[in-house]
Amino acid sequence: MKKIAIVHYLPLEFYPPITNLLEIASKRDLKFKVWSTHNNKKRKVFGNTDNVNIVRNYFPSVKEKGWIRLFKYFYFNLKCLMGLVFYSPDKVLYFESYSVWPVYWYLKICFKKPEIFIHYHEYCSKDWYKNGMKLVNFYHKYELETLYNLATWISQTNLDRVKLFLKDHPNIEPSKVKALPNYPPQKWSGFKRMKTSDKLPIKVVYVGAISLKDTYIKEFCEWVVKQEGRVIFDIYSYNLHQNTLEYLKGVESNYINFFEHGIEYDQIPEIINGYHVGVILYKATTINYKYNAPNKLFEYLAVGLNVWYPKVMMGIHPFGSSKVISLDFANLGGFQYEKEIELEGKKDSQIYVAEEALNPLINELER
Template identity: 40%
Template structure:
């Protein structure tokens, strides 16, 4: 058999095997690098040899490390830059749904998962053309109805209209990140069949547990209590100023802040901090480097004030990332979404605080942790995504 014939047979075999695998398209308008749960979803699905996964997203413009994962093909468009001209932003807003729709047509996936209403339009166009395609919807955030009426939300408002008129009824799966948000969603959309609305929490992967509790095991008597915050910040929406002032008053407490996303006022405030026990890292930290980084600390902070329903009922991915590595978590009493996880009976502990009265709190019981406490049960993104993956496999295997 000549070489050309061997290569032709090999290409045919690979193509046949690819056709037998379920084709899954994940549409995520925001750059996936900004959303760890999206990266975990792509990796978890692509780890299954029965699925072929492609993602459709935008280029990140905040110098984040580029997401790469074996088995995941990403097609990208340019993200609208707030510093660009209005015309350029408009062009980029329009290009994403059109190019993504065309890419979906050429690939013809059996299942489309779109995340956030910002991503709805290309999924809508594709499902109109391919009526056999299965549609699944997930949201990182809970969006209050009045949010769609805000300035700058015209495109998202149109997408949400498509959701209410067609996509929510067409979908076989709709998910929010916790039980409270599921209830809020169903209250906003009573016509949606409640049996297809699910809870899908933002959990880190199982591989993170390899570093669990290392930081507390290495803590020595007299060593400063080390706090860490990872994520977006603003002086208006978080208790940033309050925690900084408290740390400045505590000679045996240190705080490091990793934040690549803040408004100019907040960035200036952080840059001008003069306390040598507070570190500010404006480049943030790439998600894959986070487990090892977090082992340097004892307590992870959540600082949201709960200015909207979305944040009041938010159990963010930060909570679970801190916990799986073994850090205690301090969170504001306004965040009702974290309250179900609060406990002193297990380690790591999740501790509710009044961030407006930090000076009046006796922190002695929080500075040490009883290492005889049992470990709390930890679930992972692989566990959380299992029902969704099984639904996808059942849909693709029957086609």
């Protein structure tokens, strides 16, 4: 049985693609040891299984003093490095530049050189590294100097991001850079679609992180209010800034409901399948989000929802259909929504399944 080490510094529960990977790949001839941090948003803990052993460390809080946060970063790195030494994996998969340090130094000191696999949940431009967290920019230099050359596999979430990554790093062999999309598990597609009314009101749902600055949440709420009950809008989000939380709690409308505890990932299909439409509201203020086809697009489609998304999100354009339509969320005045959705709730003809999407990576890990 192949021994696979996974270094995922950010809490696993915030990233369904990594928990889906572990659930699916652990059924194969693979043994995983994972280093990550405790989630600090009261999410249901993703625990150990027969073939998955997770080692957790404390996740720094922005409210803590700088020296405390720095100590926690150092402690994670050191504990992970020591763990890699004792585990002696056949292959190492790390996620994003936050996780680089222990992998780099393990390669420096170990005799048995494992294969290196790298995946990015987000596309990080050169400017993002330059203007972002200094420690992560420092880690990224290890990637540029060593890890990209040694890696067997590097993946982004879609082909647009692959092209952007290769443009940033023209010296990397293109054949090792793959697209690894974020699809929900196959069981979601088999979930029985709840019968929805083919009459008004139209029930719209949003699931996920939300922000007044980076999403059209305020604009969309104002539009919903103007529909005077012909549209009902439910928001499920636990990941939001204080000003966004205060805004949503302050919205006085019988047509808008805000659930601040969000939804646990495995409960999403059961809860949202009674809606007509799932909305995506990112303003695409960065190139990362401009070329993003987010998890929620495929999650909405898996349970039969129509999808409305901002036309500025170029990454969703390839998935456009009669069920997936682009809108100008800054100007919804003339939107004839009654004509633009399939109220009967048919599922999309194209099925997006995590097991199929992840198979190339799992095969390489198993090889």
